[in-house]
Amino acid sequence: QVQLVESGGGLVQAGGSLRLSCASSGRTSGSYVMGWFRQAPGKYRLIVAAINWSGSSAYYAAPVKGRFTISRDNAKTTVYLQMNSLKPKDTAVYYCAATPDNTRLRISKYEYTYWGQGTQVTVSS
Numbered sequence: 137q138v139q140l141v142e143s144g145g146g147l148v149q150a151g152g153s154l155r156l157s158c159a160s161s162g163r164t165s166g167s168y169v170m171g172w173f174r175q176a177p178g179k180y181r182l183i184v185a186a187i188n189w190s191g192s193s194a195y196y197a198a199p200v201k202g203r204f205t206i207s208r209d210n211a212k213t214t215v216y217l218q219m220n221s222l223k224p225k226d227t228a229v230y231y232c233a234a235t236p237d238n239t240r241l242r243i244s245k246y247e248y249t250y251w252g253q254g255t256q257v258t259v260s261s
Contacts, residue, residue, distance in 0.1 A: 139250070
């Protein structure tokens with residue numbers, strides 16, 4: 137069993153930055169593919185970024201490419217999402233997710249097994 141706990145959300149002005157963290161527990165969570173998703177009110181939960189188990193490969197959704205960076209520290213079993221140049225449309229609940237199937241990056245929410253409780257990010261204009 138893997139447990140995920142997100143932190144780092146909050147209120148920020150447009151153009152500002154936030155760094156989200158996702159701490160994972162579990163014997164082999166350091167080998168999992170990890171992803172960040174977000175869900176705005178009334179919208180579907182969509183992929184933001186994903187990273188492979190070694191941190192050598194990452195995927196970014198088009199709306200965040202060039203502004204967000206996903207990284208991981210396997211020694212601390214923590215995944216980060218650095219968010220720069222934030223926009224009001226980035227406002228959402230951000231979720232961390234993990235899957236033990238690490239053969240390739242996963243970008244569909246249906247491919248993830250474990251989820252955190254979410255952290256709210258609000259960007260004001």
